[in-house]
Amino acid sequence: AxxxxxxxxxxxxxxxxxxxxATVPATAKVxxxxxxxxxxxxxxxxxxLALALWQHPVHELRAAAVMVL
Incomplete structure (x- = not known):
């Protein structure tokens, strides 16, 4: 990143x-x-977990929320 x-x-x-x-592959790995x-x-x-990640106004955290689902 x-x-x-x-x-x-x-x-x-x-x-x-x-x-x-952070790149999408790096986010997915985490x-x-x-x-x-x-x-x-x-x-x-x-x-x-997904809702907690989504509450942050950070693009990569919201992407992680979708990945968790």
Whole structure:
């Protein structure tokens, strides 16, 4: 993740969200690693995690919320 990538993505997507500058593959890897570390989550826990991630006005966290589902 770089500040330059974050600025470019924010400008390209014309978004009011904040951007970290992480790539989609990097974000997906973090999601996979976290889910693997915690084992199978019950549906209510998955929903709670996704909602918690979505509440942040950060593009990559919202992408992670979708990936969790």
């Amino acid at each position: 770089t500040a330059e990538r974050a600025a470019n993505e924010k400008r390209y997507l014309k978004s009011d969200l904040e951007f970290i500058g 999601v996979r690693d976290v889910l693997k570390a915690h084992g199978a989550l019950a549906r209510p826990d998955v929903t709670t």
